[in-house]
Amino acid sequence: MTFRRRIVLLSAAAVALALAFAATITYIVVRQDLRAGIDDGLRRTDPQITTVFQEQDGDPQPGLGATKVTRVAVPDGTFGGATGVAQATLESGQTILPAGPGAAALPVDNAVRAVASGTHPPFLRDVTVNGTHLRVFTRQGPSGQALQIARPLTEADATLSRLRGELALVMLFGIALAAGLGVVVSRMATRPLARLTATAEQVTATGDLRHRIPTPPDPPDDEPTRLAASFNAMLAALEASRDAQRQLVADASHELRTPLTAIRANIELLGHAPDLPPAEREAMLASAREQLEDLTVLVGDLVDLARPDLVGAREGCDDPPEELRLDQLVEAAVERARRHAPDTTFSVAAEPTIVRGTRARLSRAVGNLLDNAVKWSPPGGAVEVEVHEGSVTVRDHGPGIAEPDLPHVFDRFYRAPSARGLPGSGLGLAIVKHVADAHGGTVAAERPAGGGTLMRLELPERDAY
Ligand SMILES: Nc1ncnc2c1ncn2[C@@H]1O[C@H](COP(=O)(O)OP(=O)(O)OP(=O)(O)O)[C@@H](O)[C@H]1O
Ligand SMILES: [Mg+2]
Known part of the structure; x- marks a missing residue:
């Protein structure tokens, strides 16, 4: 019915x-x-x-x-x-x-x-x-x-029998009138529902999330209006999220094309010139291997960015959030960075502090900050790392980030013009921001007095240690 x-x-x-x-x-x-x-x-x-x-x-x-x-x-x-x-x-x-x-x-x-x-x-x-x-x-x-x-x-x-007949007539007439009015009222009451249904069906049929339920210019504050407004808001949110996904896919495929082209060129060259000197051959293979590694990292980054639940808030997922010692996590990350960049001098001042989060994600974020510091440090440069009450700062003495680039460095694939000669895809800081957001924290880039760059990652502290 x-x-x-x-x-x-x-x-x-x-x-x-x-x-x-x-x-x-x-x-x-x-x-x-x-x-x-x-x-x-x-x-x-x-x-x-x-x-x-x-x-x-x-x-x-x-x-x-x-x-x-x-x-x-x-x-x-x-x-x-x-x-x-x-x-x-x-x-x-x-x-x-x-x-x-x-x-x-x-x-x-x-x-x-x-x-x-x-x-x-x-x-x-x-x-x-x-x-x-x-x-x-x-x-x-x-x-x-x-x-x-x-x-x-x-x-x-x-008289009574006449009255019975009259009352029965009045009842019949009244019921018919009520049913007639009911038809009118129900039509009025279900009109907003019909509009909602029509829009929902249109969206389902066309897959086009741009549809909205038409609302009058000065809508009354009633239930149907609120329903239409929340339905429209839901459509807008879906549309935004789908656009973001599309953008990510578009950006990603654009970024993947460059290393893929380079690898293809290397392989084709190796195939066309079978009698290359072994040293040259080895160099080309090494370069292809390196590019493949970059590509793997890039794909990993993209997968990270595409995942909405970075913190893994759901129980029983592979990497559940936990209470962890941020200072120890940063020290381990610096240790790894030291091995990769023996030329750079790291100094760490870490106070014990506990945050709630996902170990692998936070390690990755801190690793990306250290990675940038190393990349932009002059040879033999110093990198100072501090951990204090849920915040991590990484400071280098490189060229620093130009004022106009500051608002953009956390965008996906954004690389300052001066950085375009160096390896990288511009996803590192986007991942840091993604991780910070997912943990309820913030990340900011600063230009400290004395030059260089200071990156500040702040997470909500669980407890003073
Ligand atoms: N410590 C730094 N000193 C100077 N510029 C920096 C520093 N960190 C980041 N930047 C600037 O911000 C840009 C974005 O950094 P991000 O880490 O996202 O990308 P990337 O390091 O270029 O590439 P990836 O991290 O993906 O390998 C960099 O290209 C660079 O221009
Ligand atoms: Mg980087």
């Missing part, structure tokens, strides 16, 4: 319930009122019991052959209004039947007789005599008779 149909059904059902409740109450109240009026009338009616002598032919003059007849009669109502009929059951057990056209005997049972003897209080009840629905009031007469006063309920029943 669709959402809209559900809204329509629910609103119709709610209205039906409310109407049924109102109709029932109305019916009960009207019925009560009608019958209370009749009951009051019956209670007020005072039938007269008279005894007359009646001639056989109906002449009421007493004479020979006249018989004594007891009659019970109800006084006429004002303007001949309906007053009902009466029946009396005398002490002798004789029942005086009501007079009048169509009148028939009212049922007499023990309760009626008990009223006559005064052992039962007066009571009202419904009876049906000869197919006529009657209301009968039974009370004690002035000299110990049971008086039954009856009035037909025909008119009241007809």
